[in-house]
Amino acid sequence: MTEPTNPFLRPSRVPRGERRLLCVFDGGNAPGYSSVAVALTEEGTRRGFEVWAATEGFRSLTNDATHELRFERMVVSRRERYELLAQNIPARSMGRRVQDAGSDFRSERYLGFHDRATRDLAAQTFRAQGFTHLVCVGGNGTFEGCKAWLQSFGDERPPTAFVNVSIDNDVGGDRAIGFLTGVEAGAEIARGLYEDSYTHKRIYLLEMMGNRSGRHALNCGVAARAHLIVLPFFSFPDEVLREIAEGLSKAEHALVVVAEGYEAERRKRDLPGVSASAFFKVQLEQYGLRDLPDRRVIAEPFSRHIRGVRPGFADVSAAYLKATMLFEAFDEGRTEVMPFVLAAHDVGVRSFETITREDRVERAFLPLLDRFGMPKLRTWVRDHFTTSEQIL
Ligand SMILES: Nc1ncnc2c1ncn2[C@@H]1O[C@H](COP(=O)(O)OP(=O)(O)OP(=O)(O)O)[C@@H](O)[C@H]1O
Numbered sequence: 386m387t388e389p390t391n392p393f394l395r396p397s398r399v400p401r402g403e404r405r406l407l408c409v410f411d412g413g414n415a416p417g418y419s420s421v422a423v424a425l426t427e428e429g430t431r432r433g434f435e436v437w438a439a440t441e442g443f444r445s446l447t448n449d450a451t452h453e454l455r456f457e458r459m460v461v462s463r464r465e466r467y468e469l470l471a472q473n474i475p476a477r478s479m480g481r482r483v484q485d486a487g488s489d490f491r492s493e494r495y496l497g498f499h500d501r502a503t504r505d506l507a508a509q510t511f512r513a514q515g516f517t518h519l520v521c522v523g524g525n526g527t528f529e530g531c532k533a534w535l536q537s538f539g540d541e542r543p544p545t546a547f548v549n550v551s552i553d554n555d556v557g558g559d560r561a562i563g564f565l566t567g568v569e570a571g572a573e574i575a576r577g578l579y580e581d582s583y584t585h586k587r588i589y590l591l592e593m594m595g596n597r598s599g600r601h602a603l604n605c606g607v608a609a610r611a612h613l614i615v616l617p618f619f620s621f622p623d624e625v626l627r628e629i630a631e632g633l634s635k636a637e638h639a640l641v642v643v644a645e646g647y648e649a650e651r652r653k654r655d656l657p658g659v660s661a662s663a664f665f666k667v668q669l670e671q672y673g674l675r676d677l678p679d680r681r682v683i684a685e686p687f688s689r690h691i692r693g694v695r696p697g698f699a700d701v702s703a704a705y706l707k708a709t710m711l712f713e714a715f716d717e718g719r720t721e722v723m724p725f726v727l728a729a730h731d732v733g734v735r736s737f738e739t740i741t742r743e744d745r746v747e748r749a750f751l752p753l754l755d756r757f758g759m760p761k762l763r764t765w766v767r768d769h770f771t772t773s774e775q776i777l
Pocket residue numbers: 411412413414415443494495496497498499500523524525526527528529530531533534550551552553
């Protein structure tokens with residue numbers, strides 16, 4: 386049997402206007418990718434852009450694309466879609482997808498983009514397909530990929546922008562789309578375990594997402610009233626571990642939130658394959674906190690399902706605000722910018738060169754890390770983190 390061939394035209398074969406925008410969605414899934422896609426489609430179309438999406442992120446622009454259909458037009462209405470389909474132009478009507486979970490235009494992360502020659506080829510593809518403008522959407526890795534890619538365009542870089550979407554919220558000076566929804570979904574899980582620990586008189590060590598930043602785990606833990614929150618950059622000395630183990634042994638019940646990145650290096654070295662919460666459990670066992678039939682101590686893994694929930698409306702409205710500011714910046718002739726939304730009165734656009742990665746948490750949260758009031762832990766946090774780069 387012969388494979389069916391792709392009947393659709395590539396962008397290069399489609400007559401185009403002056404402004405052809407390519408949107409590249411990459412990075413780990415987070416609630417709100419779809420909201421951003423819709424917002425960019427609506428706002429871009431209104432301002433005279435032909436809006437396209439790469440179907441598999443950065444990969445679509447390279448020879449590693451696995452999908453025959455590498456680019457799709459994004460349009461607002463179904464009628465427009467049918468008109469384009471009748472001309473063999475691949476198109477999706479985005480109008481009603483504002484609150485969809487997941488993303489239509491993604492695949493597994495693509496490590497091949499770290500290779501300069503591959504990015505050079507991707508720049509050639511971008512030009513050959515007639516794209517004039519670029520918007521990359523994702524977390525800080527996507528931002529790094531976007532900046533690295535621009536170097537392949539030499540002196541003729543296209544007008545470019547980045548929209549920050551992630552659970553981790555680790556790009557400085559912005560609140561990532563998806564962060565608030567992620568905290569809602571994550572705190573729901575944490576609070577459920579809190580109530581279960583109360584009912585069964587158990588100790589739960591719940592791992593939550595946060596490889597390096599810890600903001601997700603921190604906000605979920607505080608909201609769910611966790612008794613202790615362990616951040617990714619913590620490495621407790623023995624006396625603090627002993628105090629925590631003794632404190633938890635005496636507690637009637639407890640919820641401990643452990644960020645996914647806790648002791649990552651040490652785990653890789655000493656206990657490869659063991660998760661952060663399981664590792665913390667092993668550490669506490671050494672100081673007497675044991676899982677017993679009538680007194681359970683349970684390590685729970687983190688839940689990827691929070692990345693696939695529907696975005697909340699606060700994230701949807703931020704997606705529209707970001708898209709509007711982004712096109713406003715393009716229209717003003719600005720390039721290499723990221724729209725930011727921190728609060729209603731704190732919004733704007735930042736230049737790429739001012740943007741940094743933030744594997745940190747905010748200082749004001751420090752008193753909320755432990756509800757037992759453990760003196761050694763508190764002293765250790767004060768001595769090691771109040772002047773630390775990991776605290777803002
Ligand atoms: N330094 C880099 N150079 C080139 N490409 C990169 C670089 N860093 C990341 N990328 C590309 O960006 C993609 C997304 O990065 P990554 O998987 O780190 O996710 P992210 O955008 O940070 O999202 P999140 O952290 O929320 O999962 C990678 O799969 C890779 O293709």
